[in-house]
Amino acid sequence: MSHSWTLSLAGLPAFLTYFGVAIVLLLIFASIYTQLTSHNEFALIRQGNSAAAVALGGSLIAFVLPLSSAIIHSVSLLDFVIWAAIALVIQLATFFVVRIFVPKLSQRIADNEMASGLFVALASLAVGTINAACMTP
Numbered sequence: 001m002s003h004s005w006t007l008s009l010a011g012l013p014a015f016l017t018y019f020g021v022a023i024v025l026l027l028i029f030a031s032i033y034t035q036l037t038s039h040n041e042f043a044l045i046r047q048g049n050s051a052a053a054v055a056l057g058g059s060l061i062a063f064v065l066p067l068s069s070a071i072i073h074s075v076s077l078l079d080f081v082i083w084a085a086i087a088l089v090i091q092l093a094t095f096f097v098v099r100i101f102v103p104k105l106s107q108r109i110a111d112n113e114m115a116s117g118l119f120v121a122l123a124s125l126a127v128g129t130i131n132a133a134c135m136t137p
Helices: 002-008 012-036 041-046 050-073 076-103 105-110 114-132
Strands: none
Touching: 012 050, 012 076, 041 050, 050 076, 050 105, 050 114, 076 105, 076 114, 105 114
């Protein structure tokens, strides 16, 4: 019995390493994303702004999709970090492309226009899904 327990924990160091790096990368993405937008997501969310919560939440999930794919398909920690950086750039670019189609996007989100928040979230998720799918060998 103890032998199978030992084997089940054999991957724990790798798990903790990848999990820790992934959380740090998610925090980096969130920090960069919230600094690049013209509105203060966390202040708006604290005020009950649903559009900001949906937009930010969707963007975070959209980044995590390719991040997860990079973990699954990477051959090393460095490989994972490189693909995560690519995902980060693509997901940040998505926000700027969405701004082309939705004028005054940050103001609309600050004004709690749910349609704008949803569009950012769903466009980000669409790109994030494609991004994740492209990260296969």
